[in-house]
Amino acid sequence: MLDLIIHIFMLTRNIAIAIILLSVTFGCHFKGGSNSEHAYIGGEIINPKNKSVVLFNTKGEIVDSITLDKNNRFLYKVDNLKSGLHSITHGGEYQMLLLEPNDSMMIRLNTYDFDESLVFTGKGAKKNNYLIKTYLSNEEEAKKLVKYSKMEPEDFFDFVENRRENQLKEFHEFLLDNDETEFFKSIVEANINYNTYADKEIYPFAYFGSNKMIHIKDLPENFFNHRKNIDYNANYLSHFFAYNRFLFSNIDNLAICKYYEANPYHSKFNRHAMEYNKTKLDLIDSIITDTTIKNNLLKYKAREYISNNHTEDEADELLHYYLAKTTNKKDKTYMKELVSSLKLLRQGNMLPNIELVGYNDTHHNIDSIIKKPSIIYFWASNSKAQYRNSHHVVEKLKSKYPNMDFISINVNDNDDKFWKKIIDNYNFSTENEFKFKNSKAARKKLAVNYLNKSIIVDEKGIILHPNTNIFSPEFESTLDNLLQKKHLVAKQDAF
Template identity: 65%
Template sequence: MKNPMLTRYVALSIALLSITFGCKTNDANTGDFAYLGGEIVNPKNKNVILYNTEGKVVDSFKLDSNNRFIHKFTNLQSGLYSITHGGEYQMVLLEPNDSIMFRLNTYDFDESLVFTGNGAKKNNYLIRTYLSNEQEEKKLIKYAKIEPEAFNLFIEERRKIQLDNFHDFLAQNDESDFFKSIIEANINYNAYANKEIYPFAYFGNNKLIHIKDLPEDFYAYRETVDYNANHLRHFYSYNRFMFSHIDNMAAHSHYEKHTFHNKFDRHAMDFNKSKLDLIDSLISDETIKNNLLKYKTRDYVSHNHTETDANEMLDYYLAKSTNDSDKKGMKELVSSLKLLRQGNPLPDLDVINFDGEEHELSAVIDKPTVIYFWSSNSKMQYRNSHYKVKELKSKFPKVDFISINLNRNDGETWKAIISDYNFPTEKEFKFKNPKKARRILAVNYSNKAIVVNENTTILHPNVNIFKTDFPETLSNLVQKKHLIVSQ
């Protein structure tokens, strides 16, 4: 008996390829364009948005009556593009002459995604490496407990297996050098990132001084690192490596000047200035450099520092960045953070509950409360944050936890996610004006949370519910064991 869904899938593949090859015969330069089409099962809405290699919107499509779309790229630049639908996000590697169709089910977005057509094999391989890296990343805490020599051997053996498997794939499939560089970068930089993160997990803040005692060959790969890989600037494994690498190098620099065994302070001014110095000296590509400068500075100023410290770091950043838009945004962030210091009232903003009713944020707070945020664009983050809050609620029955969605959409996607995962709706909200709210509350990353008391006085403007010390921090805050940071 035929599978009707598979039959429709094959039919769409044939239709797409027919359109592709039919159109190609009419083009003088067949190497400058490609086709991408898709079918979405159980769509969240009728929109599919396509982003180019610069992270800018290429086009927005309406799904037809069969929940399908097709797009022709002209003057195509080889690279990693991305498609979003209903808050989900997925990358696709496109090169001239590709004619790719994908099919996915929104109930299992990542795992259900399958490509067919010319260029499909490389994308299916890329998806498999993403999913594999995601699973391995979850196990890093467990791996990081083993001794440095054993950890180094484990990471290197795993990397070799992945590269060998990839080379076996290439022996049977003729793929471009660009594709080869993307997969090899994904394998290598993911392994390198694990090594850069390792000492922070293994030694912890109390014994991080032993970072200088790691085996000599532990970081041998650093000689091959490309700090200016512009084609990888939106690539997760590359950015994950660069972020952790800068932290690691700055820690080494720190212990060249501090030989004592005091607890390591990630928020120390000299340590964070050292990060900016390293970025400025190691990287010449302006896009990569400016992004790292921005995010490392933002991480520092978003912590609960004094206004003086925040301004000092801001000035240090402004002298190094060449991106005027970033610099303007950082000035606005530091300005917003002045209103979010401990002891200040929480700025009042309008929120909308699950039933569509509008409230002032202060009106829904009547006890010590943790306000946490999530984006529809990050399934892992919104699932994990809600599961973590469920765990925290059992430990802190006298504390409220308010969930606020950050996206600018019509609310249907937001509600669909809440319903699909059976999240309790009572404390679920979205901002009436998300852009304004994110600026005022300085929510630049979704793992940020704000703790207030029953009078909406800020107890802490920037905590992370996933940190291992968060339960202790929250307990101290609600028991009024906090200090108001001096101005």
């Protein structure tokens, strides 16, 4: 299941960072009383994309939008601080950080090279540097999961367990020279452990594939022993990538057992079966009591099904099943609007008209630029790997389908110069490079919930496929079948 691995991996946030300890003077001196329940966070943004930094608390709620001064610096006191994983965003970039009382942490970054330039200094920097080190390690290992998944089950189990034990050993050696809080220790250990647990849960899909998922029952008896140690209601980890990565795959696997209770063992596993997806919602509802974790999982699992080209009746059926379980009013509104948008994006409908801005600052309605059968694909300025890879894949597709157009749309709402800077830096062709004039409205209208989504239309703007993935191994065969069926354009043989 290469698609599944790519999908999960692409869910990873943009927090891979090269860390160097610097001494940076910002003209402010941080002080914190020993009994205080506050922390300071400040820093400098080089080449800012806008004039503010947004701080989020441990619940993912906005604490404040902090305005940059004339030197593009900021300083903020967080009162009534609750120890935990906070995050900041700037111009579409996202960074998670651990804040505890008395921390006084400085951040310095250059938006033109976010990953490689971001630096933490000050009190609280060392623990964040170490936490990011584990993020980096996990991200590198995730890239190799496709290769690792070819191992036999026993070998894979030993490999990931040895890796986990080595990471824990290294961390405990770090603690010998650094006096850190128990909360910090629990965060790092959770990051190491849940990342390994997630790899084990993903492995069956990668190793067996959809056709042979029944063999999940034949895995070694101790393969899923980690499930005895799971806290499904760890609220302090509710926005933690490794934890959610585990939960997503674990729920899928638990639902497979239920799937084969109702289907013959020799039958092909159908990931899009209605009952299988309802079972996932049932499991989430029964296993998890924490409302934040439960509502998030319910939303993403329901959206996963609804977004995958099901009939209107099927989408409505799962929507109502989901609405009966979630307690989040905003999520309910969001999902209802998503289903309404998807109904307008059915095959055979005209593509909804949206306004675009071209590289040369020209304004267009999208229907005015569609002259040939076209593939519309999307990218974001803060997802470097995705926009490089998508443009690379499209260049290959252009040589195979010379009679098609490929329309690239940036989804960000930052100043145009940042979008253009990427296009210039990577020498992307400026032809058919656009951005949304109103990103929020356009993303909702086109149901762009995943950057890897692409839309295929004919020369009149009629939708041939509302939600496909140019990275999928099946993409070209899907495209060929659509074009042949419509008698549009033929694929050109590769040289």
